[in-house]
Amino acid sequence: MLESVVAEMWAVAQFGPPLEMTQAETMQTVQEDTWLNASFWANIALAGVSILLFVYMGRTVTDPRAQLIYVATILVPLVSISSYLGLVSGLTISFLEMPSGHALAGEEVLTMWGRYLTWTLSTPMILLALGLLAGTNLTKLFTIITADIAMCITGLAAALTTSSYALRWFWYLISCAFFLVVLYVLLVEWPRDAELAGTAEIFNLLKILTVIMWFGYPIFWALGSEGLAVLEVATTSWGYSGLDIVAKYIFAFLLLNWVRNNERTIAETSTTFRTETATPADD
Template sequence: MIIDPVDVLKKTTSAHLIPTAVPTSVPGLPPVLPDPIEKQFVGEDGKRTLWVVFVLMVIASAAFAAMSWRVPVAKRLYHVITTIITIIAAISYFAMATGHGTAIHHIRIRHQNDHVPDTYTDVQRQVFWARYVDWSLTTPLLLLDLSLLAGLNGAHMLMAIVADVIMILTGLFAAFGSEGTPQKWGWYAIACIAYLVIIWHLVINGRAQAKVKGDKVASFFVAIAGFTLVVWTAYPIIWGIADGSRKMSVDGEIIAYAVLDILAKPVFGAWLLITHARMPETNVDLGGFWSYGLSREGALRLGDDDGA
């Protein structure tokens, strides 16, 4: 039998010379293969929470609107503002519950190693930007409620509202900030400074102006403003744990914010409107335009003068 040396060489090469593709690892060294992408998305608990809060905001809006129908137009200012707050929140939660108002923030985390090249971990976290749109509209209205209750002047009211908008927008910028740079926490620091400006206007100026309206109004303002500030202080804490350091899951973030939103909007609104109905000192005189429109502004109305 004739042996073909080419066949022998092929068999020897295939059996002994070609290395196997079985991956190996050395203890103490990071794996050579890239790390899988870590996806931090909303789960079933988060989705259910979004729908529940949407329903609660709709119910609160309907309740506040019904309460406004029981009082004259001249006394509906707080009702109108508070109803708008919960309507905007309901729209925001509907958007988030249906999968809109969200974006994916890609984060690349670098791991430094001593004896081998650095490795990286890619994280994709879901950020609900609809929440920031909600806050940028509703928190100024909440401040407007408190400012009118205290009797703040226009200058202090405007500064508090501007600081509030800055706080929300810089919080949004921080949520999409780059990892490992001063950018992310720089925006967060600006947001915290803006929040301190809001606190200063409410605690110092608001409290002083509320005392002018009487002890009852002052006591109520201190109670409801203090409640609001405690709730609002929890927001940046949750942000730091969730979007900031990503130590909280997206579902946990949604549930935490949901509890705070319920306290800051429906609970706040119900407390304000029920107390306002029992405390005439909290009424705000907006003149004839609010009740009668421009066409009758300045006209003599029944009850305006003694001789009417």
């Protein structure tokens, strides 16, 4: 009996009591980790600057299709600044006990599940802007956006599953399968559309940038605390934040700057889009 009590006390001393932390306590934990906290505030600052810059850049754009590209793209930093405020405040962060088989099995690990909400809302806007730039049709646009949302949601499921280590990786593989659909449309279907629309040069640049950056997310998931736990939480967070900076803000600036200087091409793409997708009814 005494041995069991001593063993329990030793476990508590070693791992601490179960972490059922309040939001304020979670926020304090984030603030105490300077490296982790900085990964959030860097994006908040850059998102704020990006919003002001992009609104200023779009003030003279008049073509409806170009305006839609601007609206979709500006929504990306708007979603990001909201999401990162959720992370830094402890609202969208939780401590989850890792399942048996995980490198940190039995330990409470900080899980930044709010990032998945960001990606679920922001990455479809990126794809919408790219699809409009390429002059694609609604079927391809619907396919890639739904696959993208499914990719983010199944990634969230992988991060939140604590009942089975194997199921975490199964969710991860499902998410990667949806990612392959996104890659197919980006790399195979839309380049042909962009050639017809006359936007191939800028589209191919943004396509390469997007594909390279988006590959980084599943890699950091696999190496981070949610996967193999090779990287620490703060390092993983900076990995995600760095990818967000390039895949969102730099991407958005390149896209919107080109649209602003080539609005006539976008307007012609709009006409081409309606002509190609309109099919007369059979008599």
